[in-house]
Amino acid sequence: MTDDFTRSQTFDIPAGYQELPWHRGFGRQVGPLFEKRDATGLTRAFRVEEHHTNGMMNAHGGMLMTFADMAWGGAVERNEDTWWVTIRLMCDFLSGAPLGSFVEGNGTVVGVADDIITVEGRIWSGDKTLMRGTGIFKLISRREGQQKPFTRAVQDA
Amino acid sequence: MTDDFTRSQTFDIPAGYQELPWHRGFGRQVGPLFEKRDATGLTRAFRVEEHHTNGMMNAHGGMLMTFADMAWGGAVERNEDTWWVTIRLMCDFLSGAPLGSFVEGNGTVVGVADDIITVEGRIWSGDKTLMRGTGIFKLISRREGQQKPFTRAVQDA
Numbered sequence: 081m082t083d084d085f086t087r088s089q090t091f092d093i094p095a096g097y098q099e100l101p102w103h104r105g106f107g108r109q110v111g112p113l114f115e116k117r118d119a120t121g122l123t124r125a126f127r128v129e130e131h132h133t134n135g136m137m138n139a140h141g142g143m144l145m146t147f148a149d150m151a152w153g154g155a156v157e158r159n160e161d162t163w164w165v166t167i168r169l170m171c172d173f174l175s176g177a178p179l180g181s182f183v184e185g186n187g188t189v190v191g192v193a194d195d196i197i198t199v200e201g202r203i204w205s206g207d208k209t210l211m212r213g214t215g216i217f218k219l220i221s222r223r224e225g226q227q228k229p230f231t232r233a234v235q236d237a
Numbered sequence: 238m239t240d241d242f243t244r245s246q247t248f249d250i251p252a253g254y255q256e257l258p259w260h261r262g263f264g265r266q267v268g269p270l271f272e273k274r275d276a277t278g279l280t281r282a283f284r285v286e287e288h289h290t291n292g293m294m295n296a297h298g299g300m301l302m303t304f305a306d307m308a309w310g311g312a313v314e315r316n317e318d319t320w321w322v323t324i325r326l327m328c329d330f331l332s333g334a335p336l337g338s339f340v341e342g343n344g345t346v347v348g349v350a351d352d353i354i355t356v357e358g359r360i361w362s363g364d365k366t367l368m369r370g371t372g373i374f375k376l377i378s379r380r381e382g383q384q385k386p387f388t389r390a391v392q393d394a
Binding site: 104105106107108109110130131132133134135137139140141142143145146147149150165166167168169170171172173 | 262307326330
């Protein structure tokens with residue numbers, strides 16, 4: 081049905097991606113999000129749906145920054161037991177992502193100083209760069225009561 | 238009821254705030270948000286609910302940046318017909334906002350160069366600063382088909 085257009089797009093995702101099984105909190109609220117891990121590292125993605133849009137029916141800047149945090153921060157994750165917090169995020173908005181776009185993002189570690197990791201990040205859709213920027217993340221110990229907001233299926237290493 | 242705890246907090250907001258009537262898109266998805274306009278200018282706010290949280294049950298960094306965009310970008314709004322886009326946002330994460338916190342934020346215009354406006358912003362909860370940073374925003378003409386994602390009740394000027 082026409083009014084299911086964006087809903088069904090959710091599952092029209094490129095090969096290699098699997099849904100991030102966030103079952104609570106903000107990650108669920110802004111989902112669904114996807115990820116794949118291959119020779120180039122970790123890439124995350126989402127399809128722009130109605131609940132991601134701004135007044136121009138593009139992905140809202142807040143959504144792009146949320147996604148940047150998740151996609152660039154992912155670059156510091158060595159395994160399921162890596163815990164990190166964001167210290168600073170700087171985002172340049174270069175282009176918009178209209179409703180229905182498939183948006184991908186990843187980050188490259190460019191600096192490590194003790195437990196502070198600097199990441200250069202990019203977000204794109206097709207051949208168009210939407211955002212570039214820098215994330216500074218701090219590795220932390222798992223804190224009392226802290227839980228990942230998702231239960232991930234067994235993955236390839 | 239206990240399981241309505243955070244839901245009922247939604248409407249437990251300080252005097253002077255009214256809910257932003259966002260009825261669609263990302264603004265609705267991450268709401269409810271509130272605002273007040275007084276002698277100090279525009280201040281926006283939200284209560285940290287379950288759907289805003291990260292794995293530590295604090296407001297997710299993506300939510301704080303989304304809110305920064307809305308609260309700091311608000312500093313460039315002269316009236317209901319001001320349209321703007323975000324060029325760059327730089328956010329320093331200083332402290333966390335646990336579930337139930339009432340979070341407020343505003344921005345101060347520190348530079349105007351043609352249609353490019355630089356804003357210094359702050360987000361806080363009680364006497365604790367959660368985030369500080371800089372937003373660079375560009376005023377634009379209303380584009381074809383562009384609509385505010387809310388219908389606002391009549392306000393004081």
